[in-house]
Amino acid sequence: GENVEQHPSTLSVQEGDSAVIKCTYSDSASNYFPWYKQELGKGPQLIIDIRSNVGEKKDQRIAVTLNKTAKHFSLHITETQPEDSAVYFCAATGNQFYFGTGTSLTVIP
Amino acid sequence: DAGVIQSPRHEVTEMGQEVTLRCKPISGHNSLFWYRQTMMRGLELLIYFNNNVPIDDSGMPEDRFSAKMPNASFSTLKIQPSEPRDSAVYFCASSFGGLLYNEQFFGPGTRLTVL
Numbered sequence: 093g094e095n096v097e098q099h100p101s102t103l104s105v106q107e108g109d110s111a112v113i114k115c116t117y118s119d120s121a122s123n124y125f126p127w128y129k130q131e132l133g134k135g136p137q138l139i140i141d142i143r144s145n146v147g148e149k150k151d152q153r154i155a156v157t158l159n160k161t162a163k164h165f166s167l168h169i170t171e172t173q174p175e176d177s178a179v180y181f182c183a184a185t186g187n188q189f190y191f192g193t194g195t196s197l198t199v200i201p
Numbered sequence: 202d203a204g205v206i207q208s209p210r211h212e213v214t215e216m217g218q219e220v221t222l223r224c225k226p227i228s229g230h231n232s233l234f235w236y237r238q239t240m241m242r243g244l245e246l247l248i249y250f251n252n253n254v255p256i257d258d259s260g261m262p263e264d265r266f267s268a269k270m271p272n273a274s275f276s277t278l279k280i281q282p283s284e285p286r287d288s289a290v291y292f293c294a295s296s297f298g299g300l301l302y303n304e305q306f307f308g309p310g311t312r313l314t315v316l
Contacts, residue, residue: 124302135205135292135307136244143302181244185301188257189234191244 095119096184098192105172106200113195115182116164122186125158125165130179130194139180140167172199205308207293213314219281222311225274226295234305235268235278236292244292249301250276283315 095118123144128136142149142156158165182192206225234249248258250270270276294305
């Protein structure tokens with residue numbers, strides 16, 4: 093089965109700095125990689141996703157990169173703001189759907 | 202649209218009791234997912250349905266757990282009998298289109314405490 097590892101588990105950055113979260117997966121059949129943001133007391137919400145035929149995707153301050161050869165993908169948040177503080181989950185989908193273990197991001201004003 | 206609706210939002214019960222969690226997916230969505238979230242195990246996919254049919258229940262922890270989707274607008278997750286280790290937040294999510302390759306919309310979750 094799939095195994096999705098996510099690092100770091102916690103991350104603190106100063107407002108305006110960048111944040112990077114990395115994930116690795118094991119199933120070479122995985123071809124869809126979404127990122128979800130979960131705020132306290134709420135369900136996860138999709139913020140960006142990437143498919144295996146694309147190496148990079150950007151949406152305003154958020155970008156995701158994918159390296160299929162190395163089986164890793166990353167989330168990049170630039171110009172961080174306090175409202176970016178949340179738990180972020182990566183996920184990988186092949187024959188199944190697995191979430192990473194989550195990264196608690198704190199943006200310090 | 203009101204989004205995915207789950208009830209109850211909080212449930213406290215005693216070990217051995219039956220627990221039923223309910224979910225109403227977003228109208229028009231044809232895939233429904235049940236997840237469990239704990240500090241120790243993170244987010245786990247328990248089961249998902251497509252067009253009301255269970256497709257993969259390999260994530261269901263044991264026979265005490267069962268899920269049904271009698272129609273396109275309603276699903277239940279039942280635990281019988283419940284145990285303290287079942288304490289967690291249970292999320293329902295729905296999506297439109299492909300089974301696993303489209304955005305999932307999550308409900309607010311049900312926080313279950315089994316004493």
